[in-house]
Structure formats: structure tokens, C-alpha cells
Amino acid sequence: MRRLLLAAVAALVPGIALAQNCPAPIPASELVKPGTLVMSTNPTLPPLQFVNAQGQLQGMRIELGNEIAKRLCLQPEYVRIEFSAMIPGLAARRWDVINTGIFYTEERARMMQMIRYENNAVAISAARGNPLNIRTQDDLAGKTVGVELGGFEERTLRSMSQALVAAGKPAIEIRTFDNFAVAFQALRAGQVQAVTSIxxxxxxxxxxxxxPRVLHGINATPAALAMRSRPxxxxxxxxxxxxxxxxxxxxLFTRYGVEIADRSFSIAGPQ
Incomplete structure (x- = not known):
């Protein structure tokens, strides 16, 4: 009944802020902190998640997380942390949700509950002016490319390098960084020749x-929200x-030029 009422209110006034004193439908035992939806994010991915000049979290995924919390009658809370720590932290109950656009894989879905919501793919950025004239994946052979440690982007980059070697071309020299912001700083400083991101x-x-974004649409895969708790x-x-x-x-997605991946928002994960 509560859901029907909330749905009716939302239908009458799209985007209305639901009352924060409504009872949360999730048992406190399923949350890290009662009354709070704790989410991890690495805010180094503008415009999807970043920190503005005032030190505030901004971006599409932050807005999304805030709205989810509101509709579940919970207060949103964010933990800013590098991606490599997110899956272990979820397992250790340091946060309730990984809200960083984690790429969906069957391997990950065996470890946690995943809801695919956003179409995404890997891209390559070159130095300003694209001085090396990178136009195809073959042009990355022998180049030094930066990427965030531990993510789908690194995995994709390593697969691209292996394919180049199998074709008799030089491997990509891969340099990993704690986050994308540092990787792009390295590109600006000339420490790498390209960066792999999304x-x-x-x-x-x-x-x-x-x-310049010289390559895009590589290894298109849905991004997801990830949770430990099935309820x-x-x-x-x-x-x-x-x-x-x-x-x-x-x-929201129209404002940011993002496409919905799965309109049913089905859950993939262990029962």
C-alpha cells in the first residue's frame, strides 16, 4: 500500500521530494547505518561524479543516488574512495551500495547484487591536438597508456594489448593510477601518451x-549499481x-546524454 501511495504522489507531481519521515521499507539489519543509504563513489569522473570548486559532490550518479535514497526514505551518505577498494569494502559492510557506474560482468554478479541501469563503453583520450595521430586501436601499439587501477577499463586495455601482440605488434605499455583524475594529470604532464576511461x-x-576523445564505443557493457544485500x-x-x-x-539521463541499459532494472546476483 505504501508503494502504491508513493507511486501515486510521484505520478501526480513528477520529481517531487518525498517526505523524509516516511518509514523506510528496508530493515535496519540490511543497512550499514540505520536510516541511511551509504554509497561509495570515486568522484574523478566528470560529468558523472566529481567534486566542484566548493568541495561538493556533483554529477549524474550523485543525483541518482540521492533520489534513490529519498524514495526509500533514507538519508544519502557518500564515502569517497578509490575504485580498487570498493568491492572488498562492500563485502566488509563498509557501505551499502557501490555507486560509481561499476561495469557489469558475470563474475561480479556472482559476488554481489547488480542492477544494470546505464549503457557505457570504454574510450581513449589522446594528448591535446592528438600529436601521435591515434585513430584506431592498432595505433596504440607501443604507446604508453594510463588507466585507473583495478577496473573494467584496465581489463579492456590489457585485452587490447594482448590482441596487438597476437597480431605481431608491440604491446601497449600500461601505466595504472589510483584514479582517473591522476591518469589525466599524467597525460597533461606528458607522462603517458593516452588515457583509457569511459x-x-x-x-x-x-x-x-x-x-580529444580519439576512440570510443569500445567493449560496450552496461554499468550497474552493486549491493551486498538482496532485500x-x-x-x-x-x-x-x-x-x-x-x-x-x-x-536525468537526457540532461547528461546517458542511455538506460535495462528498463526492467532486474537484479543479477547470488540468491
Whole structure:
């Protein structure tokens, strides 16, 4: 009944802020902190997640997390941390949700509950002016390329390097960094010749006039929200469905040029 009422309110007034004194539908035992949705993020991916000049978290995924928390009658709280620590931290109950656009893989879905919500892919950014004329993946042979440690992007880059070696070409010299911001700083300083990130981030740097996005759409794979708790995942899936039904999610994704990956917001993970 509570869900029907909330859905009716949302349908009448799209995007309305739901009352924060409504009872949360998730048992406190399923949360790291009662009454709070604790989410991990690495805010180094503009425009999806970043820190503005005032030190505040901003971006599409931050807005998404805030709205999910609101609709579940919880207070949003963020833990800023490098991606490499996120999956171990989820298992150790340091946070409830990985909200960093983690790429979906079957291997990851065997470890945690995953809801695919955003289409994404890997991209390559070159130095300003693209002085090495990188146009194809073959052009990365023998180049020094930076990437964030431990993510899908690094895995994709290593697969690309292996394919080049199998074709008789030089391997990519891969340099890993704690996060994407540091990787792009290394590109600016000439310490690497390209950076592997995701399409939206590479497009943002390109539009700013910083680094051209020379390759994109590589290894297209949905991004997901990840949770340890199945009951929490079920409630998050419900919230996403309501956000789609009343238009809030479509408006958000349109503003950021993002496509919805799975309109059913089904859960993949251990039972």
C-alpha cells in the first residue's frame, strides 16, 4: 500500500521530494547505518561524479543516488574512495551500495547484487591536438597508456594489448593510477601518451578542449549499481522503476546524454 501511495504522489507531481519521515521499507539489519543509504563513489569522473570548486559532490550518479535514497526514505551518505577498494569494502559492510557506474560482468554478479541501469563503453583520450595521430586501436601499439587501477577499463586495455601482440605488434605499455583524475594529470604532464576511461568522461574532456576523445564505443557493457544485500537491491530496483515511470530518470539521463541499459532494472546476483 505504501508503494502504491508513493507511486501515486510521484505520478501526480513528477520529481517531487518525498517526505523524509516516511518509514523506510528496508530493515535496519540490511543497512550499514540505520536510516541511511551509504554509497561509495570515486568522484574523478566528470560529468558523472566529481567534486566542484566548493568541495561538493556533483554529477549524474550523485543525483541518482540521492533520489534513490529519498524514495526509500533514507538519508544519502557518500564515502569517497578509490575504485580498487570498493568491492572488498562492500563485502566488509563498509557501505551499502557501490555507486560509481561499476561495469557489469558475470563474475561480479556472482559476488554481489547488480542492477544494470546505464549503457557505457570504454574510450581513449589522446594528448591535446592528438600529436601521435591515434585513430584506431592498432595505433596504440607501443604507446604508453594510463588507466585507473583495478577496473573494467584496465581489463579492456590489457585485452587490447594482448590482441596487438597476437597480431605481431608491440604491446601497449600500461601505466595504472589510483584514479582517473591522476591518469589525466599524467597525460597533461606528458607522462603517458593516452588515457583509457569511459565514453562520457572522455567526451567531457573533449568538449572542454582538454584531451580529444580519439576512440570510443569500445567493449560496450552496461554499468550497474552493486549491493551486498538482496532485500536492499529489491528496493533499489523498485525505486528505479518508479523513477522511470514518473519521468524523473528519463529527465536525468537526457540532461547528461546517458542511455538506460535495462528498463526492467532486474537484479543479477547470488540468491
Amino acid at each position: 565514453d562520457a568522461v572522455a567526451a567531457e574532456y573533449d568538449q572542454r578542449g582538454d584531451f 536492499l537491491a529489491e528496493q533499489v530496483s523498485w525505486a528505479l522503476q518508479q523513477m522511470l515511470a514518473d519521468g524523473w530518470l528519463t529527465n
